[in-house]
Amino acid sequence: MSTDFQQARIALGARLRELRTEAGLTVRGLAAECGWAPSKISKLENGKQTATPADVEAWAAGVGRPESAAELKGRLAGLESTYRSWRRQLAGGHRGVQDALGAQHERTRVFRGFTASVVPGVFQTPEYARSVLSRYAELHGAARDVEAGVTSRLRRQEGLYVHGKKYRVLMGESALHARICSSSVLADQLDRLMSVNGLSTVELGIIPLSADVRIAAGDDFWIHDDRLVIAESWHAEMWLDSPEDVALYSKVWAALDAGAVRCRTAHQVIARARAALIRS
Missing domain, CATH: 1.10.260.40 (lambda repressor-like DNA-binding domains)
Structure with missing residues (x-):
């Protein structure tokens, strides 16, 4: 809190x-x-x-x-x-939650994000997004309008093709293996991840499980330009706009970034996860 x-x-x-x-x-x-x-x-x-x-x-x-x-x-x-309970937000359905995030995405030019164990929504396939939203809806007892939430989430991906936007995203390697969906859906998601890794608007960093890290991974978060942090926990979403909070999360992002691999090396880490799916 x-x-x-x-x-x-x-x-x-x-x-x-x-x-x-x-x-x-x-x-x-x-x-x-x-x-x-x-x-x-x-x-x-x-x-x-x-x-x-x-x-x-x-x-x-x-x-x-x-x-x-x-x-x-x-x-x-x-x-x-500032502090938005998932239970209260989801009582009104997924679409409202996703639309609110979408409004912030339209305003933002540079994103710095971190996700520990799930592929970020801005890179998700429809099937992967549907699985993720369904699991969290089940957790909070709010299974309404998952499809509307998926549609709204995917609409945010239009920003990936907008000149001038930049997505500087860090992911924990465990996100490439987490079976929050079926193996076939995860395989398609990893293929999608490899394709967006080549976009000019995307700077994707993977933090290998074996990486030397300056700070332990915590909750997922997104820094929108230098004006807003949206951080997630199991029970709530926090919207933080004080300069002190933005500076703190920027420092955390930089510490996590130091342990990340990019470009061809990141592609190889994703490809190994994809190959492991085939073997399993």
Whole structure:
């Protein structure tokens, strides 16, 4: 969880506490009004739990200030603009998530990305993308509109053929072997990866399993120009735009980049993974 997000959650909690105390309610008193356990009130006020829109509506009604719900929802929306829960995002379907990323791709000229164990979406075949999105939808219990998500994801690949854009992408070698799809789909995906490696807009680096690395691989992330970082974890996506965060991720990318191989050597690493599929 990002420091910025946690600070915003604590600030929201302080405002919730202020509304409760102004109403002359105890923790137990407000819990009774809302039909919650007192522990939920404490967690929300102390920034230990993220409120939902329904939570802040109930809070506003419980303290006798229903008009404050709009303010609280605004604060919550600002918080979620940094820290975006996959569960909440996918509740509205895959297309919205992919379209939001697509809007950022249209704005960006230079991408610096890292993926540890999956081929990046901008290089994915339709079948590989379908498999990836389906697996994550299953994880989060949100199987709606996978096909619409695939279509939106593939639309971003148009940027690969736009003059002036640059995709500087790092991948862990394990991504070439991960069976998140069938072996035939993975084979086609590796063929696709070898073909995009020759594009003038693409600078692909593979970090071999045997590489000496300056830093251990962590979560996947993308740096959009020098203005925005979109980082992924199992439970959320973080959109970070502070200069400090962008500088940190740029430093991480550079450290990972030091262990990567490129051009013909990268092609050979991909080809070996492709040959291993045939033997298996």
